[in-house]
Amino acid sequence: MKRRPPTAVAIMAALAVAMVALPLVGLLLRTPWPDLGPVLASPDVRQALVLSAECSVGALGVSVVLGVPLAWILARVSFPGRSLVRALVTLPMVLPPVVGGVALLFAFGRRGLVGQYLAGVPGFPSPFTTGAVVLAEAFVAMPFLVITAEAGLRQMDQRFEEAAATLGAGPWRRFWTVTLPLVAPSLAAGATLCWARALGEFGATITFAGNLPGRTQTTPTAIYVLLESNPEHAVAVSLVLLTVSLAALIGLRQRWLGAL
Amino acid sequence: MTLHARVALELGAMNLDLELDAERAGILAIAGPNGAGKTTLLRALAGLLAIDRGRVELDGEVLDDTTSGIHLEPEVRPVAVVFQDYLLFPHLSALENVAYGLRSRGASRSAARQEAGTWLERVGVAGMAAERPRGLSGGQAQRVALARALATRPALLLLDEPLAAIDVSARAALRRDLRTHLTGADGVRIVVTHDPLDAMAMADRLVVMESGRIIQQGTLQEVTARPRSRWVAQLVGLNLYRGTASGNLITLPEGHQIRVTGETQGSAFAVVHPRAVSLHRQRPEGSPRNVWPGQVDGIDFEGDRVRVEVGGPVGVVAEVTPQAATELRLAEGGRVWVTIKATEFEVYPT
Numbered sequence: 001m002k003r004r005p006p007t008a009v010a011i012m013a014a015l016a017v018a019m020v021a022l023p024l025v026g027l028l029l030r031t032p033w034p035d036l037g038p039v040l041a042s043p044d045v046r047q048a049l050v051l052s053a054e055c056s057v058g059a060l061g062v063s064v065v066l067g068v069p070l071a072w073i074l075a076r077v078s079f080p081g082r083s084l085v086r087a088l089v090t091l092p093m094v095l096p097p098v099v100g101g102v103a104l105l106f107a108f109g110r111r112g113l114v115g116q117y118l119a120g121v122p123g124f125p126s127p128f129t130t131g132a133v134v135l136a137e138a139f140v141a142m143p144f145l146v147i148t149a150e151a152g153l154r155q156m157d158q159r160f161e162e163a164a165a166t167l168g169a170g171p172w173r174r175f176w177t178v179t180l181p182l183v184a185p186s187l188a189a190g191a192t193l194c195w196a197r198a199l200g201e202f203g204a205t206i207t208f209a210g211n212l213p214g215r216t217q218t219t220p221t222a223i224y225v226l227l228e229s230n231p232e233h234a235v236a237v238s239l240v241l242l243t244v245s246l247a248a249l250i251g252l253r254q255r256w257l258g259a260l
Numbered sequence: 261m262t263l264h265a266r267v268a269l270e271l272g273a274m275n276l277d278l279e280l281d282a283e284r285a286g287i288l289a290i291a292g293p294n295g296a297g298k299t300t301l302l303r304a305l306a307g308l309l310a311i312d313r314g315r316v317e318l319d320g321e322v323l324d325d326t327t328s329g330i331h332l333e334p335e336v337r338p339v340a341v342v343f344q345d346y347l348l349f350p351h352l353s354a355l356e357n358v359a360y361g362l363r364s365r366g367a368s369r370s371a372a373r374q375e376a377g378t379w380l381e382r383v384g385v386a387g388m389a390a391e392r393p394r395g396l397s398g399g400q401a402q403r404v405a406l407a408r409a410l411a412t413r414p415a416l417l418l419l420d421e422p423l424a425a426i427d428v429s430a431r432a433a434l435r436r437d438l439r440t441h442l443t444g445a446d447g448v449r450i451v452v453t454h455d456p457l458d459a460m461a462m463a464d465r466l467v468v469m470e471s472g473r474i475i476q477q478g479t480l481q482e483v484t485a486r487p488r489s490r491w492v493a494q495l496v497g498l499n500l501y502r503g504t505a506s507g508n509l510i511t512l513p514e515g516h517q518i519r520v521t522g523e524t525q526g527s528a529f530a531v532v533h534p535r536a537v538s539l540h541r542q543r544p545e546g547s548p549r550n551v552w553p554g555q556v557d558g559i560d561f562e563g564d565r566v567r568v569e570v571g572g573p574v575g576v577v578a579e580v581t582p583q584a585a586t587e588l589r590l591a592e593g594g595r596v597w598v599t600i601k602a603t604e605f606e607v608y609p610t
Contacts, residue, residue, distance in 0.1 A: 162308050163347040165334035167361035167412060177360070181351040 027242065030235045039236040047214050048222035049240065052199060055130065055218060059137035059198040060191060063145045066138075067194075068187070071149035072175075086150075090143040097140055101207025104136060108208075132209035133216050137198035145187075145194040152186020153179070189252055196248040200241060263416055263448045267304050268313040274300050276472040282448045282465075287439070289463030290452045297472040298452040299344070302418050305450075306341050307334035318416055318448070335364070338447075340414035344421040346405035348393035354380060354404045355389040361412040379407040383441060399430050406438065410445055417442075419451045423458050432522075432608040435461050456498065457531060461608055497567070499537070499576050501530045505607065516573045519549035520605040528609050534567060534579035536604035539588055540597040548599035556594045559585070566590075570598055 005013070032039065039045060074086055092100055108115045109127050118124045125131035160182060164174045180187075202220040209216040211225065219237055226234035263282040270276070276297045282288045290298050303309040305316060307323065310331050316324040318339070323332045340361070348357050358376035363369065380386045383403040388396055396404060402422060409417055419442075426434055439462045442449050453459050459466055459480075466483045468476040476483050503512040505524035511517050518530055538544075544551065554572025566585040568578045576598055580588070588596065 157347075159343070159347055160349060162334070163341070163343060163349070164360070164364075165308070166306050166337075166339060166341045167408065168335050168364035169360070170333075170335050170364075173364060178349060 024242070027235060027238055030231075031239050032232045032236060035232070036236055036239070039233050040240065042233070044213060045222065045226075045233055045237055048217050048219045048237070051130070051133070051214070051217065052219040055133045055137055056195055056199040056201075058134040059141055059201075060145075060195045062134060062138040063142040063194050063198075064191065067142045067145045068149055071146045071153060074146070075150045075153035089146055092140050093143045097201065097203030097205075098207050100139055101136060101204035104132075104139060104204065104208040108132070108135070127208055128210040128212065128216060130209075130215055133205055133218060136204040136208045137201045140201050140204050141194045141198035144197050145190040148186055148190030148193060149183065152183040152190070155186075156182050192248050192251050196245060199244060263305075263316075263318050263450075265305060265316045266314040267301060267311050267316065269300065269304055269309065269311045271300060271309065274472060276300050276304070278469070278472070278474045280467065280474065282450060284446075284448055286464030287442050287449045287451060287462055288465045288467060289459040290450060290467045290469060291456065291459040292454065292469035294454050295471075296454075296469040298454070298469055299420055300472075301469070302341070302420050302450070302452050305416065306339050306418055307332055307337045338415040340409035340412050340417050342402075342405045342409045342417075342419040342422050344424055346393075346401050346425070348396075348401055348404055348408070350393050353390050353392055354385065354396065354400075357393070357404055358408045358411050361408060365412060376407070376411060379411045380404070383407045383410075384437070398426050399434050402426060402434060403437075406441060410441070413446065415447045417445060417447055417449045419449075421453055421455075422451065423453070423455065428606075432606065436609060438462060457606065457608075460500075461529075497534060497577060499532045499534065501574070503528065503530065505530075505609075508602065510605075510607065512574065514573065516552070518574070518605065519602045520607045521602050522607060524607050524609065526609060528607055531606045531608075532576075532600055532604050534577045536600060537570075537576055537578035538599045539568060539570070539578050539580060539584075539590070540599065541588055543597050544599055546599070547601070549602040550598075550600040552598050554596060554598055556590055556592050556596060559590055559592060568596075570596060572598070574598075576600075 040049070070089065074082060105112065105127055107113045108125055110116065110119050115126065119126055123131065125135040156179070160178050161174050164178045169177065200220055201218070202224070205216070205218055206221050206224070211217050211221045213222075217225070219241060223234045223237050223241075226237065262284060263280070265280045267280070268277045274297050278301070280301070290301065292298055300309065304311050304324075311324055311326060313326050314324065315322065315326070318337075321338075322330050323337055323339075324330060348354075349360065352360065355373060355376050358379050359367075359369075359372040362372035362375055367375065377386065377389060380389050383406055385396075385400050385403045385407075388400055388404070393401055393404070402425070406422070409419075422438060423431055423435060435458060442451070442462065451458065451462055453462075464479065466477065466480055467474055468483060501510065501512055501518060503510040503518070505520075505526060505528035507523055507525075508520050509517050510520055510524075510528060510530050520530055538548070543553070552573055554570040554574075554576070556568060557571040558569035560567040560569075561582070564582070565579050566582055568580060568585070568590060570576050570578060578598065590596070
């Protein structure tokens with residue numbers, strides 16, 4: 001049965017689409033297409049793009065190494081306070097990123113909770129360093145990986161692990177050869193979401209890591225600065241992030257959105 | 261090789277408490293209705309469930325002993341399982357599935373693959389080596405699962421309802437093959453089943469379980485001669501014929517012929533459930549291929565159904581409703597006509 005929507009509903013829905021689409025159209029219209037190549041190759045822009053790529057991949061790495069074991073424990077181990085831990089680690093998804101940045105400052109700053117003891121230790125992510133960018137991005141993005149991976153681990157038929165055990169596979173072998181391959185689609189989706197979120201991170205990064213070109217200036221913070229000084233460049237770089245987001249969306253399409 | 265198991269374990273509504281001994285010689289069937297605790301027992305023997313009280317010993321090696329706190333993990337037990345839905349790893353090919361256990365136990369990649377190939381050949385699915393489980397039929401998947409379990413050369417092989425997922429049409433052949441492969445295997449072999457036919461066709465010894473307890477055990481003959489449970493009674497209540505098959509005809513020792521479906525040659529069993537046997541007052545006309553006259557030898561009222569023993573050229577037990585029994589005016593000594601469709605017989609070689 002085909003149904004004609006009430007006029008008022010149709011108008012609201014059309015406005016909703018316009019609200020999302022118009023800014024994107026505006027961005028595309030303002031894009032300096034002929035100069036796109038030279039703009040993206042200019043040193044300040046290139047520097048920000050490269051740093052963004054490096055830091056977002058670093059944040060993804062941190063999230064995978066720490067987040068997957070966490071997801072496994074949340075999915076498989078029953079312990080008191082589990083829902084509390086789950087709520088805590090997913091908090092950054094709803095926390096205003098700037099608040100996250102402030103919190104990171106008070107933890108890792110020179111006088112912070114752990115910073116007062118560890119500042120100066122090589123590799124410690126002190127504020128306003130590239131390490132701080134990675135930490136801020138991971139702080140905000142890791143929950144996306146954790147909840148997706150946890151859901152995948154819960155949905156997986158654990159009897160496959162039992163079958164592996166009866167075939168002589170110990171816990172590690174079971175994890176690498178059975179669990180991981182079976183939850184790979186969830187992990188890939190979670191990793192994509194996590195990386196895309198890290199790439200776009202702004203609030204926590206600029207608060208905790210600052211905006212030093214070449215050291216902590218990522219693409220989003222660069223766009224923010226360029227909008228004042230060089231709007232054409234800001235538009236061009238925005239287009240890059242838009243393209244990346246679109247690519248991530250297409251990559252997730254099959255798993256998350258069905259037929260798009 | 262022998263298995264001695266004393267197992268007590270509570271799991272939700274399941275309360276398992278039994279003592280089981282199994283010898284290396286012969287195949288043991290653990291049979292009983294659904295919910296009897298068969299699968300729970302199997303999982304406990306495999307180490308997938310910890311027992312509350314008891315001791316499990318296999319070839320002198322203690323796998324479980326609650327008094328001394330011993331519980332070997334499944335991966336270090338010389339026990340393999342063919343699971344009810346096989347649980348073939350969906351991301352691995354048939355060959356890699358079979359090689360998995362060999363790799364786990366330290367074989368090199370090439371040695372494991374080579375041996376896995378031999379096992380696939382042995383169970384008759386060498387052609388499917390590269391196939392993922394989703395590309396396998398039920399029967400092929402069962403054979404791969406069997407090869408995967410046998411490849412680790414377990415001292416104890418456990419099969420959980422190995423034929424439950426198989427079409428009735430393919431069952432008889434698979435049952436026979438399974439029996440052949442199990443007979444050729446070493447170690448203690450235990451088949452769990454709720455199907456009396458599987459138990460009768462595959463096992464040499466039968467353990468009957470109900471509500472977490474063993475209520476009867478012994479050879480097939482011993483168990484079926486004196487049923488001590490409703491389940492065994494049903495097992496005995498089947499109409500079982502043994503004769504010589506030639507195509508779709510089975511000639512019984514008395515000379516009477518039963519018409520069945522399929523192509524079978526040589527000595528064979530034909531089984532039909534009493535429910536599939538119809539009774540009539542007059543010689544009926546119609547499609548059933550087996551029609552013969554007889555006389556009522558006995559009538560048993562069992563709640564909502566009536567079991568009627570019919571004597572004649574071929575003795576048979578029919579199960580009808582009380583209404584039908586009334587309409588047929590059944591009485592001991594009365595004449596009736598028996599009809600059975602050829603498709604209702606299950607036939608398998610002896």
